Amino acid sequence: MSTTDAQRYQAPPELLKDKVILVTGAGDGIGRAAAIAYASHGAQVILLGRTVARLEAVYDEIVALDGPEPIIHPLDLAKAGEPDYQQVADALDEQFGHLDGLLHNAGILGQRTPIGKYHPAVWQEVMQVNLNAAFLLTRALLPLLEAAETASVIFTSSGVGRRGRAYWGAYAVSKFGTEGLAQVLSHELEEISKVRVNCVNPGATRTNMRAAAYPAEDPTILKTPEQLMPVYLYLMGRDSAGVTGQSLDAQ
Ligand SMILES: NC(=O)c1ccc[n+]([C@@H]2O[C@H](COP(=O)([O-])OP(=O)(O)OC[C@H]3O[C@@H](n4cnc5c(N)ncnc54)[C@H](OP(=O)(O)O)[C@@H]3O)[C@@H](O)[C@H]2O)c1
Known part of the structure; x- marks a missing residue:
């Protein structure tokens, strides 16, 4: 399927x-x-994030839509260490024994400033949340993804993760790293596993991050x-079986 077809994809209700x-x-x-779209198409969704009240609001929306009851897993990716990621994996292992899909979406913008003025602590935090956390979570969850019949891992990239632009600092560099992580992982898994790995570049989207x-x-x-x-549904569901190592534009 071409990127344009993926952008026009109409997901079956039970996807x-x-x-x-x-x-x-x-x-x-x-x-x-994405959490609401996946739940509306039948998935049991694990809502991972930093602000519990926001996760609870999404939980309520999904329940109101008659979606499968989600699970809330609060985690601050800026502070989480290896044991926290293992705890996520252990909880999922105990409850489900496998994981069919993983969307790495959490991200922060950091400073919009020249490299020479970029604050090192902000740099570290952006790299931790946008890139290192995705590595640590993937590493912890890989056995569960491999235990699924097939699984899809989606990383979130950006236009500045494909071509650097002035004043985008750690955000752009973290997104280059994200594209690299997805390529390395997809290459490692493509011959030996049913886990597919792709990137999505959302493009300019009406959110708080874009407004900032x-x-x-x-x-x-x-x-x-x-x-x-x-595009998020296409890459997560069976119609993208065999698609791996791609970086798609969502618009
Ligand atoms: N919007 C765009 O135009 C655009 C364009 C290209 C790429 N992207 C990418 O798309 C993804 C989503 O962006 P968005 O625009 O939807 O941003 P957003 O509205 O700011 O949402 C970001 C989400 O990430 C969570 N998050 C941030 N720091 C976290 C941490 N330390 N631990 C756990 N969760 C954390 C936030 O949690 P809280 O609710 O607690 O704040 C929030 O739910 C990001 O990876 C972004 O880089 C966005």
């Missing part, structure tokens, strides 16, 4: 029935929309997170 899918940064923006990056922009000219969901 993700009985699938177990973890979404990071599920409390707001694109992660919230472009405060003067009129948000109503931007696509909403819900409008990006065809």
Whole structure:
């Protein structure tokens, strides 16, 4: 399927029935929309994120839509260490014994400033949340992904993760790293495993992060997170079986 076809993908209502899918940064923006879209298509969703009240609001929305009851797993990816990731894996192992899907979506913007003025502590935090956390979570969950019949891992990239641009600092570098992590992992797994690994670049989307990056922009000219969901559903469901190592634009 071409990228354009993936952008127009119409997911069957039962696409993700009985699938177990973890979404990071599920409390707001694109992660919230993805968690709701996956649950609306039948998935049992694990809502991982930092702010419990936001995760609870998404939980309530999913229950109100009659989706399978989600699970909330609060975790601050800026502070989490290896034992925290293992705890996520152990809890999922005990409850399900496998994981069908993993959407790495949580991210922070950091500073919009020249490299020479970039604050080292902010740099570290952006790299931790956007890149290192995705590595640590994937590493902990890989045995559960491999225990699924087939599984899909989606990393979230950005236009500045494919071509660097002035003043995007650690955010851009973390997204280059994310594209690299997805390529290395997909190559490692493509011959030996039924786990497929791809990247999505959401493109300019009406969220708090976009508003922070472009405060003067009129948000109503931007696509909403819900409008990006065809690509997120396509990559998560069976219709993308065999697609791995790709980096798709959601719009
Ligand atoms: N919006 C765009 O135009 C755009 C364009 C290209 C790429 N992206 C990428 O798309 C993804 C989603 O972005 P968005 O625009 O939806 O951003 P957003 O509205 O700011 O949402 C980001 C989500 O990540 C969570 N998060 C941030 N730091 C975290 C931490 N330390 N631990 C756990 N969760 C944390 C946030 O949790 P809280 O609810 O607690 O804040 C929030 O739920 C990001 O990876 C971003 O880089 C966005």
